[in-house]
Amino acid sequence: MIRVAIIGASGYTGLDSIEIILRHPQARLTYLTALEEECGHAEMVFPRLKGRCDMEIEPLNFEKLAELADVALCCLPHKVSMSFVPRLLNTGVKVIDFSADYRLKDVVVYEKFYQEHTDPDNLAHAAYGLPELFRETIQGARLVANPGCFPTGAILAIAPLLKHGLIETSGIIVNALTGVSGGGKNPSHVFHYPNMNENALPYKVGSHRHMPEIEQIASEVAGKPVNLLFQPHVGPFDRGILSSIYCNPVEKVTQKELNELYRSFYEGQPFVQVLDTPPAVKNVARTNFCHVFPTIAKGKVVCFSTLDNLVKGASGQAIQNMNIVFGLDETMGLL
Amino acid sequence: MIRVAIIGASGYTGLDSIEIILRHPQARLTYLTALEEECGHAEMVFPRLKGRCDMEIEPLNFEKLAELADVALCCLPHKVSMSFVPRLLNTGVKVIDFSADYRLKDVVVYEKFYQEHTDPDNLAHAAYGLPELFRETIQGARLVANPGCFPTGAILAIAPLLKHGLIETSGIIVNALTGVSGGGKNPSHVFHYPNMNENALPYKVGSHRHMPEIEQIASEVAGKPVNLLFQPHVGPFDRGILSSIYCNPVEKVTQKELNELYRSFYEGQPFVQVLDTPPAVKNVARTNFCHVFPTIAKGKVVCFSTLDNLVKGASGQAIQNMNIVFGLDETMGLL
């Protein structure tokens, strides 16, 4: 039985992680922590846990962590995370980190989009936690950088094309639409219900921090630099990301070839499903699945993908990674 | 042409008032004010006014108000409002006040549910702005207390019964469901989109400030004290209030009698429509109409009503009152 701590348990990814672990047959929650002002009984912090989770969420104590847990799911935001992760690792636990702090291998890129990086040592050995592409690296990792929600959807949608050199590596457009939970739990004007309901809008034009993350992994898959434009939008729903990706084929490709390529590429990957028709956000909501649909339109290769930003885009993928790190069946607790 | 000032123009009722006046053939906006930190060009404060309202929202100056306006729609919250209204009236403008400060005739009741009342003099002569019941008083008023959104829906639903003594004056249950805009524009955890979406909940059990307001007006209509329980709930939509009111008939009454009573009572009232089937919030959204449907079920008289909390429940009714005060056709700008 894996003993799981959740660091930063008071947000949306903390709640989803708790709910998944509660159903996991080989893992149990042993320690929940949060900032002091967000602590309290789990049932008070999250009324939907009433009768399901008789635990306190308490301020983090590293000794207690060392004693109680085998793995820490670290749900802290970027910058905060890298100030905790070295000490988490020092306690001997494995760490699955939800933040961006250990995803970008190039510190210069990280510092351009985020801030100074204070833990380059751990960055060097962190595994990028996208199991469909990097399962082997994850298996032996002490620290897994859980991917961003947008990068997961974007990369899974086009990885087969990049791997086989079927599309040009520049000029790719990633147009994504996310539900509002992606913005976190803190109230704001833009996400105040009467403002966000019946609304839809683009944001962070040309500057979203997930763009270099997508480019880094896409480049790794392609074996050469990939340059793309990632444009996020937010719409009036809780969960889900719909990515619509427009690519220029290197040479003519048929629908049949795409189907075969994708089915072959994702064979044996339990959480990626290749569809024959366009995907829909609701079909993956509250699951760890990513649905992908590659097709051809007006001479472009167009790839769609959907996933739940809090599950395959965060907590579910983290637990998929945890399963891999601990040698369990990858799907345990996630079907 | 009536010259209209809007005091406290930066909230949801301010915006709805602006949009209605922009289409009003006999009124025009001449002055928009707000707290200093919420000022700016109207098109910046409300992007949906782009190209429609080339005016500044500026801090209130009473001399400027005196010079520019015939009437002030005062969209300030309670307590704040009564600190401004005496000075607004002193400039010579008529005032339609959106707050609760001039609605409760009994200062003791007001002070129990709100706070100390600092302007009892104006309270004494303020007209309660529910035109369907108090049109004559409104006509000559310098100060109109625009009714609360819940009271408007509740009272219009049962006034005919109370007036004709057909229901018991105690034991009435007013169960109401409002959209989220009723909570105003300030972000909060409960109204953060991912919390309020797909949610519905009761609030202020037994203690909502609109309860004494409903009781006061209901008592006035009935000619004797009315005692009722008002219970609000909030649901995941922008606009509208659905009231479901359960009453005990004094003696047996038929559906036919109810129909005739209501149609006769509301004859000639342009904004109250008596239906033969249950009403729906969406059919009155963004209109100044109130739909009412009285019926009988299991020995109770059950009355339903719907209205838009920001229109008939606030800005639209204010402008209906303005039309009456200035001797215009009551429906002007509101159909």
Place this chain on the structure above:
Amino acid sequence: MIRVAIIGASGYTGLDSIEIILRHPQARLTYLTALEEECGHAEMVFPRLKGRCDMEIEPLNFEKLAELADVALCCLPHKVSMSFVPRLLNTGVKVIDFSADYRLKDVVVYEKFYQEHTDPDNLAHAAYGLPELFRETIQGARLVANPGCFPTGAILAIAPLLKHGLIETSGIIVNALTGVSGGGKNPSHVFHYPNMNENALPYKVGSHRHMPEIEQIASEVAGKPVNLLFQPHVGPFDRGILSSIYCNPVEKVTQKELNELYRSFYEGQPFVQVLDTPPAVKNVARTNFCHVFPTIAKGKVVCFSTLDNLVKGASGQAIQNMNIVFGLDETMGLL
């Protein structure tokens, strides 16, 4: 390992039942059936099952059922259900029936609200599947009548009061608000997205078929006839029922007494949680929990409850019943 068949698997309760059984550690799906025109691979009928349920949904064959299953979750609509249940039972499987056909013990009442009853024999021995009140009866049952969604929420909210004779047994008002999934999967004008979104409305005034069901069970709990008015409303969300119930206390009762009564009454009931504050639909969505909050307002006892109409109000409760019938831990697969 319990072998589970789902009869009528192609609707919303079928899907929820499938998803729960997929995670159940002691049960597995062995047979899925539907009307011929709704058959097909489970992943085609429900794209959200892709990669999770490699089974065909096929027309019902009773011999196959006998061979493959220990229990049938019968998700058919009323009237249809009672034409199948006798034959289902004849195969030797246990049956958890989702329809209303075996809930109303009085055939006369059934025939008034539904139609002629064609299976009075099985009606006579069917257990009413509300475990919190009738666990013992359920344990030995061959046929369990799974309760209606509204009755579950209403009865759990007031059972302690009725049992202890604290409220009058007439004059009870049950005002309920349900999400749209309660209306089933068939498209209609009223539930067409642009009509139902941003809407809320009452329906079936004084005539909903769940009213006699609530009265029957409430009377059984109270030990004398209970007469109440049940009024349903529908609002713009997928899942959940919020019930607001207004009762007249027989004599004065305090909040403290209510708290103690409810906590004592529901002690050891895993799925009923007594709250100290008003409940919210979202806190029980996709769980098998019912949150109840009893309080006092203006001399009335007011009880609120929330549950998910498709889980505790249908599929979850059915599986809770299945667990009981087969002697498993009642919460298995449901936390």
Place this chain on the structure above:
Amino acid sequence: MIRVAIIGASGYTGLDSIEIILRHPQARLTYLTALEEECGHAEMVFPRLKGRCDMEIEPLNFEKLAELADVALCCLPHKVSMSFVPRLLNTGVKVIDFSADYRLKDVVVYEKFYQEHTDPDNLAHAAYGLPELFRETIQGARLVANPGCFPTGAILAIAPLLKHGLIETSGIIVNALTGVSGGGKNPSHVFHYPNMNENALPYKVGSHRHMPEIEQIASEVAGKPVNLLFQPHVGPFDRGILSSIYCNPVEKVTQKELNELYRSFYEGQPFVQVLDTPPAVKNVARTNFCHVFPTIAKGKVVCFSTLDNLVKGASGQAIQNMNIVFGLDETMGLL
């Protein structure tokens, strides 16, 4: 006073047209028609018209039309429309046609995406009703082909670039997200509330009928053939279209140049507003405005636009066209 008939008044664009004309100071409704099975008093067909529109919706009679109206807003679907328009024109009324039947000048293209064209004569002289580009043609027209909702948003977003040759005329990606009302009033599985709520999906990949319409007008503006990929998506909201358009600049262009170009291009166009920040659907909902925001990201020119599909994308633009045809101020009834 322009006498307005609405042909096919029973759908969403019919309702919006009615509501706009009801507030129009120089136009009044004189004749409402629909298919026989959708006829009835306007207040019955549309409960939100109660007390606002005391008219019958009746089967179309051409003689009655000739007698009663100066203009017909023809809200019929494509194919049906071209079987009525010749006879409408024969009565002497002006026609604003909402369908696609008179938009595509090339009959071959029309017949590829729709069906055989049965009225090429009127097609030849119909004006394309996008006033910002074709005001002069519209002024003298007897028949105006009101543009599609997607084409209006897409073309207004990029017309300045095409006109000035700043972007390449191939490789343009138009990624659009529409609210559900764009799908019309007829219930379907995909738009059944519990299916569409909390959902988002692409549809008609590479084959939407608005694609050739966008290409035709874009080519006319550019003065040479434009080839683009238009991909629609639908999201869980009633109204609005958000278009995100990705273009390759012919040579480097700056944000400042874009701002100046767009402001100059749309100067004096009341309904197109050029923004400095990304637009939002809610800011144009229920208005006749189109908000556009051109910018630069990763070497692409990215243009966003928002409009209300039922107003600027249908009924509002039709009435804007009507105003132009009859020599009224273009904004009358629309601010």
